Amino acid sequence: MRVLFIGDIVGKKARIFSCQIIKEYKKLKKVDIVIVNVENSAGGFGVTPDICEDFFFAGADVLTTGNHVWDKKEIIPYIKKTEKVLRPLNMVEGTPGIGLTRITTEFGCIGVANIMTNLFMPASNPMFDYLPQLMEKLKLDKDLNFSLVDVHGEATSEKMALGYALDGHVSAVVGTHTHIPTSDYRVLENGTAYITDVGMSGDYNSIIGMEKKISMNRFLNLNTKNSRLEVSKGEPTLCGVLITTHDNGYAKSIKPLRVGGILDKNKFSKE
Ligand SMILES: [Fe+2]
Ligand SMILES: [Fe+2]
Numbered sequence: 001m002r003v004l005f006i007g008d009i010v011g012k013k014a015r016i017f018s019c020q021i022i023k024e025y026k027k028l029k030k031v032d033i034v035i036v037n038v039e040n041s042a043g044g045f046g047v048t049p050d051i052c053e054d055f056f057f058a059g060a061d062v063l064t065t066g067n068h069v070w071d072k073k074e075i076i077p078y079i080k081k082t083e084k085v086l087r088p089l090n091m092v093e094g095t096p097g098i099g100l101t102r103i104t105t106e107f108g109c110i111g112v113a114n115i116m117t118n119l120f121m122p123a124s125n126p127m128f129d130y131l132p133q134l135m136e137k138l139k140l141d142k143d144l145n146f147s148l149v150d151v152h153g154e155a156t157s158e159k160m161a162l163g164y165a166l167d168g169h170v171s172a173v174v175g176t177h178t179h180i181p182t183s184d185y186r187v188l189e190n191g192t193a194y195i196t197d198v199g200m201s202g203d204y205n206s207i208i209g210m211e212k213k214i215s216m217n218r219f220l221n222l223n224t225k226n227s228r229l230e231v232s233k234g235e236p237t238l239c240g241v242l243i244t245t246h247d248n249g250y251a252k253s254i255k256p257l258r259v260g261g262i263l264d265k266n267k268f269s270k271e
Helices: 011-027 049-058 075-081 127-138 156-166 212-220 265-270
Strands: 002-006 033-037 062-064 100-105 108-116 146-152 172-176 193-195 238-245 251-259
Touching (some): 002 011, 002 146, 011 033, 011 049, 033 146, 062 108, 100 127, 108 127, 127 146, 127 156, 172 238, 193 238, 193 251
Parallel strands (some): 033 062, 108 146, 172 193
Antiparallel strands (some): 100 108, 238 251
């Protein structure tokens, strides 16, 4: 199976560009399954039902989120009714929506979970308390062809620990949230593909996707009134990973994908 996971979509330009790429890759059969983190897809903050529908129409199979999931309130009634848009699994009891799903596709049954780390993140239940549940529900077997955990968080150590804990149980553990891609993508010893952070899909001539002057002022002028953060409007880079798996669901390879904008290496090498 070939799976494309796309990191945090930041704003409209990145959203439209990612939908084009998803459509193209699915049409050309370059990928079988597409999973997208959409937590910043609505103006940098949250996601709306219409945006989710746009991604599904383009060919996305499951959407994940993170700490920004509730920034647009209209997502609440929508998330309650769908099994394909996830919020972090370890949000406190009574939180709308689900954090783990198993769906049937033309390529077999796939399982996806979204979970949030604890260090330097908004309060949620301890992530590692959910390890037995992840292992039980996402363990590859004859009924589950692919499984992926989107671990959303700031601390690289926690993400790595979760990756190793799930090695040999799931197809892939991929990190999101920092908006900066890491280069430690690899298949771990027991067959699980891993990357600490996929990186955002957005304009990298920015501070994590936001207009850099406004964002910089928050650091430089500590005593001035903060102005509202805005999505940076330059050409976006789509940051993702392409994961290929064996018939048993374990990972054969994981490779970074960077298309468009200033992180596109192909573009860079042509100059
Ligand atoms: Fe994000
Ligand atoms: Fe986040």
